[in-house]
Amino acid sequence: MSDGALISGADLGAIRGERVLYRNVSVTAQAGDLILLRGANGSGKTTLLRQLAGLSEPQSGTIERDGLHHWIGHTNGLKAYETPRSHLSHWARVWGSEADIGLILNEVGLNRPADVPCRLLSAGQKRRIALARLLLEQRKLWLLDEPFNALDTDGQALLAEMIEAHRSEGGAVLAALHGSAPIEATREVTL
Amino acid sequence: MSDGALISGADLGAIRGERVLYRNVSVTAQAGDLILLRGANGSGKTTLLRQLAGLSEPQSGTIERDGLHHWIGHTNGLKAYETPRSHLSHWARVWGSEADIGLILNEVGLNRPADVPCRLLSAGQKRRIALARLLLEQRKLWLLDEPFNALDTDGQALLAEMIEAHRSEGGAVLAALHGSAPIEATREVTL
Amino acid sequence: MSPSPLLSAFRSSLSEAWANGAGLLLPLGFFTGTATLVPFALGPEAELLSRVGPGVLWLALALSSMVTLERVFQADLQDGALDLWLQDIGSISLVAAIKTLTHWLVSGFPLVLLTPLIGFGLGVPTEKMVPAMLGYAMGGLVFFLWGGVAAALSASVARAGLLIALLALPLYVPALIFGVQMVEAGFDSPSFLFLSASTLFALGVAPAAMGAALRLAAE
Amino acid sequence: MSPSPLLSAFRSSLSEAWANGAGLLLPLGFFTGTATLVPFALGPEAELLSRVGPGVLWLALALSSMVTLERVFQADLQDGALDLWLQDIGSISLVAAIKTLTHWLVSGFPLVLLTPLIGFGLGVPTEKMVPAMLGYAMGGLVFFLWGGVAAALSASVARAGLLIALLALPLYVPALIFGVQMVEAGFDSPSFLFLSASTLFALGVAPAAMGAALRLAAE
Amino acid sequence: MLSYLANPLRFMRFSRLAVPISFALGALMIGWSLYNGLFVVPPDDAQGGDLMRAMFTHVPSAWLCMGLYAGLAGASFIWFIWRHELADVAARAIAPIGAGYTALCFITGSIWGQKGWGAGWHNLILGDSRLMSVLVLFFLFLGYMALRAALETRQKAARAGAILAMIGFINVPIIKVSVDMWQTTTIHQPSSVISIGNPEPRDEDSGMNIIYLQQLLWGFGGHTLLAAAMVMMLMRSEVYTQQADRALALKLEGA
Ligand code: HEM
Ligand SMILES: Nc1ncnc2c1ncn2[C@@H]1O[C@H](COP(=O)(O)OP(=O)(O)OP(=O)(O)O)[C@@H](O)[C@H]1O
């Protein structure tokens, strides 16, 4: 593993059904990188991200990770009965982080619906809760699957700032994205 | 009701919890209109669309509809066990439409995964199934909630074309949207 | 609505019932469970088993009706299928009724068909079989209809399970009493009439109630 | 993992169990059902009832374990919470175990606490109560652990319900045999030892199995 | 031996011969034991008269269904630890055969028991620890097959199946000791050929008569060969289909 790399996958391949999604894909992320995964719908971005996150076994190739990472998938991992606050404090406890939940809720613009159960929240508000998880604990690597979905323009700006800040602090970000990116990337991987 | 209007809501209002989302909002859509609903996350776009669709009662104001409409919400209305084909043919039967499913699947670029159960499909592929429903049956009014989400660039272009075609055939479209629209609208309603 | 939509509503909810299998889970689990357990608990005396059998079957019916439908309606709400159904105004109560009947067909009716098997297994006298089967069929139908109402009411509510139990059980009791009596006493008992009556009542009232409840849930 | 994550896993699944209430649905439905039915089905002879009671309780335990956990794990898979748990490598088996125990506590344990009530209602002799309660407690625990494995194994499957029943029931039977015997025979029967043994076995094996199965489901 | 056959190619070469041979041999031995068992040896009335002739199928099938499950669990374990594809192929092939022999054991057993048990025998199956544990074994085989069938990819099926198979193994010792341990809960007669656990003292003549034992062992040998042959046959076809899949995958990659 090339030293200093936070994650590196070599000649990864994925087969679904009798279909080969991709093969010999290699991804490496150093500190400060922002790597965008590009590709049409169904080309395998989510699949690749899940393999990199260790959520599914690659059919070929090897992956090396250095420490823990944050994951945001297509789904936000919220329960209908959770409120933004309870969700965040739950994961804060799980991860043993002392972060100030109220502050974070404020940062992602959720202090108003902070105690409204998630089943009543709007799509963008739910997405913002997922973003808030990124601030709960310092983790060098972020794996984000179409993180800008459902966010309004402020929300997209906010996320862009968060990513920039994270990179400047020596973190790395891998994100699957459609259309024009609001941030310029170090590198693009197209499937 | 101003004649020729496919839908018109007059001074609509919505209250959620002890919060007033909006009041005195009026929307009217003539043939050929594309009306964009704008607003921050949680501002009430979905709520308004649901009221216009007759899915929830407005706390104030009146709505008049002229005939049936198509609905695409944040969720796609798919079952895990359905395949794109079975889903479309199901609704074709329900709506009594003779449309050629194979053709439509082709049009929205789903002929490859046409028989893969939805729980295995990618986010964008699922969204495309929802789009395909629009083509199953001619309905003058389309109510779309962030329809471009999860679509790749081709998908977005496709939807833009579909909307244009629909308008030129005398249909009207109400869509909630974030960021820059790939189509120029007749009118924007900001919440 | 014209028949074809209802037909395909039926077909789709058939495949749904088959797909999420929850419908089949309970009867099957219940029967294997019952067949396994009752003799353990009671010892193999046929006489005793034959008298416990019916009660156990009724429980199976009541439970499977409650659990199945709760799951169905809640899924419809979450994945947005309910919104689609609601677009065609007026259809919803019909659709709900059909869904309910389908799931009764899948999870309730097997009990009826299995009655003879279990019955013989448990040593129920043969002449009791036919009234028993009819009793279970009608009783199960009532259970599923009221269970559907309860499920629809609580689809949007948290703590649905508890609520459903509380809502449904009182509605069940009459059909239950008549049903058990009929299974005991056969056709020429008044309870046969009472059971038929409550079945008709449920068929008349429940669908509308379900429709209203589902509209509410979608809000 | 340090205790605090597990603690909060426990807290969260408590609120989950409370929120979807499904756990409470079955025992509750079952008891109301039983209370209503058993007298009808069997007539009021206390001696007879006291012999039916245990079997019904075991059924309730088996059912609630299967249905509850299926729902829990499938929800975790669909809303993506499972993905989050899986990020912290190694924790998943522990978390699964805690979830299972929590839901046993919520849906299984009430049965144990209710044993005396029902028992007296059904006229079970007092001296049988304590061993009975312990028997139900342990047996129910085993049910929930194996039920959890079955649910986790089939979490990603469409036709899960049926499958879970098929997978879980064979795993239940040993604990069942011993449990029933123990409830009958009390502490000084070998089945007490056997039941304890199979409880320990389940406690040792099931969590790892659930963990592996959940990893698989997330694929 | 096993490590030698671990290589699929060697396995295919070996089994191409082994299958027909063990088929023939097994058939012969079974035929021999049945001929003697059904027509030659005198019935033992203490054992239910002519019904006891079911023994020459019952006991071998009983031993085999346990042995086959052990094989299933073993193969699953090997695959789970070393990811050895052939082990998974074996596990997949064993399941149906095992289910078959479990059913056979049950059927023959019921035939044997029919007279002694009379009308209420179904209750006995449910109330009897030995019979119940065999029933459980049958469900385990079925569950294993159902689970594999339900999962999309072979990888998933293999992993899930392996987990289940390994857990279920606990049932095999339970079956074995179920008679000796819980005399109270079984009418099944105790192990007289090989008995573990603590069988209660017997008087002399209750040990198995040598002429029965011979036929029984012939039958056991024959059924073992037959089972082996069928398992290997299924494994061969599975290997072929997997090769076909791989070819398809390669073609698609090219395309
Ligand atoms: C469905 C009914 C039955 C089932 C499922 C069954 C199952 C089994 C099993 C699993 C074994 C192997 C046990 C071991 O190797 O220790 C076995 C062995 C045996 N069974 Fe049965 N059995 C059944 C009925 C009967 C009946 C009715 C009889 C005779 C009255 C019988 C006589 C035997 C004998 C003699 C053996 C050999 C014991 C030994 O030497 O190990 N079985 N049976
Ligand atoms: N069992 C299967 N049989 C056939 N195809 C399958 C199977 N399982 C998954 N697929 C395909 O694998 C692909 C998964 O793609 P993935 O979700 O990674 O796409 P994506 O790049 O994330 O797309 P999107 O941009 O829409 O999110 C889909 O095309 C899906 O159709």
Ligand SMILES: Nc1ncnc2c1ncn2[C@@H]1O[C@H](COP(=O)(O)OP(=O)(O)OP(=O)(O)O)[C@@H](O)[C@H]1O
């Ligand atoms: N019971 C409640 N108490 C307080 N606030 C509530 C309640 N129910 C809903 N809300 C609020 O109502 C709003 C619903 O907004 P809606 O879903 O229409 O937003 P939206 O404009 O669609 O947002 P997005 O762009 O994220 O989709 C949310 O802000 C939510 O927090």
Ligand SMILES: [Mg+2]
């Ligand atoms: Mg994706």
Ligand SMILES: [Mg+2]
């Ligand atoms: Mg919205």
